[in-house]
Amino acid sequence: MFRLFWADDGGLPANDRGLAYGDGLFETIRMVEQKGVLLSRHLERMVRDAGRLGIEVSRRDLANVCVQAAQRFAGRFRGEGWILKLTLTRGSGGRGYRPAPGMEPNLLVSASPLPPMPDIAGEAVDFSKVPLSVNPVLAGIKSLNRIEQVLAAAELGPSLFEVIMADHGGNLVEGTRTNLLLRQSDGWVTPPASSLAVAGVLRQWVLERLRQQGERVSERPVAVDDVLGPDCHGLFLLNSVLGFVPVRTIAGHDLPVDGGLATIFNPLETLE
Amino acid sequence: MFRLFWADDGGLPANDRGLAYGDGLFETIRMVEQKGVLLSRHLERMVRDAGRLGIEVSRRDLANVCVQAAQRFAGRFRGEGWILKLTLTRGSGGRGYRPAPGMEPNLLVSASPLPPMPDIAGEAVDFSKVPLSVNPVLAGIKSLNRIEQVLAAAELGPSLFEVIMADHGGNLVEGTRTNLLLRQSDGWVTPPASSLAVAGVLRQWVLERLRQQGERVSERPVAVDDVLGPDCHGLFLLNSVLGFVPVRTIAGHDLPVDGGLATIFNPLETLE
The missing domain is CATH 3.30.470.10 (Aminotransferase class 4, branched-chain amino acid transferase, N-terminal domain)
Structure with missing residues (x-):
């Protein structure tokens, strides 16, 4: 108890x-x-x-x-x-x-x-200057050790919804309070759970739903070029309170906005 | 304020x-x-x-x-x-x-x-199974993000005074509550401040005192072989509450115990 x-x-x-x-x-x-x-x-x-x-x-x-x-x-x-x-x-x-x-x-x-809800037309994000260190024994745990996220969140402003943190190798891992889901021509991509500071419950739920629907989902490292390159057909931020947040621009680069995810899935269905 | x-x-x-x-x-x-x-x-x-x-x-x-x-x-x-x-x-x-x-x-x-004071004849330590992740933006800061140290300290027992944590490259960085100082034939060695989770005040004080006395001090990565090899003439754990703790055995290997540090310097001199 x-x-x-x-x-x-x-x-x-x-x-x-x-x-x-x-x-x-x-x-x-x-x-x-x-x-x-x-x-x-x-x-x-x-x-x-x-x-x-x-x-x-x-x-x-x-x-x-x-x-x-x-x-x-x-x-x-x-x-x-x-x-x-x-x-x-x-x-x-x-x-x-x-x-x-x-x-x-x-x-x-x-x-x-409830905090202010994101704009379903898409939000602006940037890359964080704060690197993310994930100890394997703590990977994914929403522990109370969150100074890295606090320092990164200090970079947010009125026109910046989120910053994306990278590991020491430069791969994109997650936002301060969101997981990443990328749409590419051959399916969906998200960084593997073992690399995450926080493995979100919405992330796990949507990966299961996508697979149930026969969509292809890869859990693999996401490089900056995966997001900025021509094969990025949409980047979503996932948070169980905020839902699916489409990214409209990242560091000033426009991204294709695909509202599909929010129209397919509604986390409010899961109320219990 | x-x-x-x-x-x-x-x-x-x-x-x-x-x-x-x-x-x-x-x-x-x-x-x-x-x-x-x-x-x-x-x-x-x-x-x-x-x-x-x-x-x-x-x-x-x-x-x-x-x-x-x-x-x-x-x-x-x-x-x-x-x-x-x-x-x-x-x-x-x-x-x-x-x-x-x-x-x-x-x-x-x-x-x-005051906690129980260490045995000046030397204490037994081991290598920790918990790796240490040090984010460069937090290096050295005695922040409240200390779960890694908590998990490592759970490995301690009545006959084990401290466990030494290594970084992901396998270099020895520090104990759960102590910094490391190694005596070799050509001088003293301690891991560099930029690699530390916590940069202790006793560590900084003793490095300055050693240099003032003309001793040679290197801040460089410390490998397991530096400690277990023949050129280790003593390993000390430093903590401003506990003082200089000589290591008598590490993971069952006997180390030479050199009481010199505790006889040269007395942190109680610094009372103010």
Whole structure:
């Protein structure tokens, strides 16, 4: 189990390891009234990736908290929905970096308004100056170690929706808060999960849906030339809150905008 | 300036970015009554590295807090001393990863007992199974993004004092909480600051002292063979709280133990 904290009742204990070392992980779930987009996948990812960090939590306990959170918060928001955030940390204390055996995790639950939704006609993005370092033992985990994304997000501005971060070899990996999906003439391409800082739940869902429909999907490194070259038939940013965001320009280069993805798939179908 | 929080009065706000993203940094200072070991260097590092993250703080404001903290906490500890911890975060809120302009940082101040001191006859260490990823924009910064160190520290046990982490090229970089200093026949060797996750204040102090004494010091990559080979005349772990820790065995291999460093230099001289 875990100790449960509601953000509107106060914060976590001062010696929480999430604060001390970023020793934990989080999920940000788009809610419509009392139901969540891709809710099962969010909970499954948190349970699985907590396990990779050695933090034990059960899906059932998390699901129960989501029900309580929906009852507590849904009435405070109107219209398009709201955001439910779950922050799970290893717990309080321990000697320095070393976790004490059998620590009880802390779970902080908070709610916030939906952010502004992207322009379905396409958004402008740029390449980030901040490189992305992905440690294989942490690849894909939406952990609380996110300074690289914070520094890259400081490059955003009113006319810049996202910046794309590259690894030390120069391959494009992901945006600060989005995964990449590229349309080429022979199918769809996305960087492999093992290379990602955060493996998004919308990414996994749409790859499965595309394959179910017989589309060809490759998980392989994406070079700058793949995006700027003539075989790029559309670049999408994927985020479970924001949906499918077509990229209209990247670093000032126009890209073909293909609304197809958003017209084929609607993540709001997955409300549960 | 910053908002000041005392850990013994409660934690940080629930929307603090240190918790959300590890968006901040910390210092851990060995105190003897009301004075600190290498205190100036700790404060200078925090100011400089906060600046690298875009968090503004003044040395004078931090120094004032240390005086208040010493008065508040010193009477609660006896004997060898105590630990003063400063945790500085970018502040509360912002939209997602993107910091709001002009955010006021939060500073959390806490005190704890001194940990057990190492055996000056030498300690046993091992190689960590967790690789270390150092992003050049974060190199050396004692940030709150420390999951790699947490996972490596989980490998420690009652008979294992430290594990040494290597980069993806296999070079030895540092321990979970210590920097490395190797004695070879032609002088001292330590991995370069640009390769480090955390550039320790004791490391910098001892490199300067060695050079002042005319000793030869090289900052260059350290391979496993440098440590296990015949030209290793001693390996030291450096930590401003623990001092100079001679390594007696590494992964079961005996190393020559040279107490020289601890007999030449005494960080307690630097109390201020």
